Amino acid sequence: MAKDAVDVCIVGSGAGGAPLALELGRAGFKVVVLEKGAWYRDGDFVHDEILNSRRNFFMPLPWDEPHLWRLGADQPYSRSNEAWTANCVGGGTVHMSGYFYRFKPIDFRQKTELGAPAGSNVVDWPITYQALAPYYDKAEAELGVSGNAVPHPFLEPRKGNYPLPPLVAHPIAGEIDRAAKGLGWHSIPTARGIISQPYRGRDACVYCTLCGSYGCEHGAKSGTNASLIPAAIATGNVELRPKCMATEITVDAKGLAKSVIYLDADGERQEQPARIIVSSCTAVESARLLLNSVSSRFPRGLANDNGLVGRNLLFSSFGQSRAVFDARKYDWLASPMPFVNRSVQDFYVMPDERFGFRKGGTLGFMWQHPNPIFAAVGLAGKGEKGIFGKALKDRLRAYRDSKVLEFEIYGEFLPTDGTYVGVDANVKDRFGLPVAAITVSRHPRDFAMTRFLVERGEEVLEQLGPDRVERVGVAGETTILQGGTCRFGKDPATSVLDADCRAHAVKNLYVVDGSFLPTSGGVPVTLTIAANSFRVADQLIARLKKGA
């Protein structure tokens, strides 16, 4: 039997779902949030690398709930947990590092400003930076962001500084500042979704060092689990149901979304009807939910009249190098402070085609995460290059005596016809649902761009006088940062969602995770997803108040 109808049912409680739930609750609307994963509390966030990073505390196991993954349509699929973010209340914002950058105005007008590279599907956004800017302000305030906006060539327009002062940085930040300046570039403080001072009843960060890849038992990391969700529950209008796996969105005779079918914590099938239905379970999983919601009105999947659901999937272009220092080499290395918090954005947009690309991205500097198992597996190597025995222990001792500074690239990931997600009816997850099948075929400009940025980052590292600089790679993608699959736009023929993130084909269906993004930007997308959800909330509340 169906549950009592509510105003809005939201699938997912991460960066997209939570802002909408909070704003709707504040406006007095009855909201049910269905979250696939568990509702972890502070006591559950233990610093246990095996649990957090190597099993299914956050990510499902590939034999329970695989994603199929292949590099090119001519390749066979592999079964992996690639492109899951996190299954828990708060989603990926729970274990994030919280690098909270804004997109730049040019990200909204890339086609107009720079043109669409041949073989790409670059388009302008249906909204401008100016339309989103107030919601960036709001997201930064509601979530709690620490930072310091300093002038540099690609500083986005903003009304004021961050709500919280920057976190205390390791002395190496000053060395990076000097190195970048010497090269004629700008080392800028990285804003973090971590609170540097007590804020809205939350405790400040205690600099515990185990941050990214772990949940924060202190509530200082600004995941929606620590910020927006408690505030939403406090409105009295929002009910959050953990361990509830949405399997289908149903439609009525008129083709409007009617209810969400889900399996509850006991595996029982439930139905939650609602006036408005919102999907926010990541770009990959929202596409999967729509594609698995087949009806006579939508035989190719919900809101998929034009066949674009799942197309133009985006990740973030990834590259990385590291500088290895003997820990005793410089006095300033001795500080235990965990945050480097420096970025370089001088190559966000290139003035011409000289290096084979125009739209670049961001270099983010950080200490290597103190995850000893992960480090040791890397140090042991593989195959004929692999080592064991005394040689391995010697390498582990060298690791003990070193400090490793890394940078990673958050680069433009051009949308193409070759990168998309579908569902595979032949492979089912533990719920019996067809799984997401992901095909990735990268635009060659992405690799030219990433290589260029990695080389610039290595110039900075070399200036710091390390014992050596090691290149990790120049051609990858960060699959936890995802977008596309339901891009928004003005034209129903070329987009899935309208400018308010409402489906063109289903007037009471919204998607508010990263799916709306037509282009990836050159920064992590988390803050932008949250800001956009606050923007959508305003539009939706106005519409609901009009009784539409």
Added chain:
Amino acid sequence: MTGTCARLRGVTDDDDFSRRVFVQRLSFFGGGVVLLGAACKKEEAKVSPPPALTTSHRSFTNEAWLTLVAAVDRLLPRDEDAGGVDAGVPEYIDRMLTTGNLPHFERNFSGGLAALDRRAERMFQKRFHEATTEQQDELMAIFKDSPPTSGEARWYEMLLVLSLEGFLGDPSYGGNKGEVGWKLVGFNLVGRNVKGDPQAPYDGSKTLHHLHCGGGKGC
């Protein structure tokens, strides 16, 4: 989000589902992860059902246990610092294979140990744990250097990954006894839970088991 959920060409394996890779390497947000994945090649002969166990291990026959202890001792031998056997790595592997969290490993791990013994018999007319350390190292290297898709290479990687988990993971799983692994790599844990009592009892394998069974009644 470092280090991260990123795939790197030429660094990360492009695992092929049809080839039934059982160790999937993934890098993960925040320093990353090798998540243990999918299925082992079943080219190894099945071992006979274990006899009644006479020692504390639960996942292995006594014969397989001796092989495992000897293999761990070659991967992480004791020198001026403690080794894998000192750290309780075999106990960690034994316990990990009973959490229900790694079904493919449970099915395939013992097969690899039996293959190692068979190779020792063939080459040195001895069981692995009876061979000299030089002979054992030679055997381990053969498994390590086998073609990447072979059962030998995959089993070796499974052993290596589980051993490093047992050496450097939370001691509550049965390995890293006395935090000897952490001492070796200079890892100073700031407490399992900054707000909680650092001495509070914690059992990672129980938590894993609850993740596997859902934590509900009868779990």
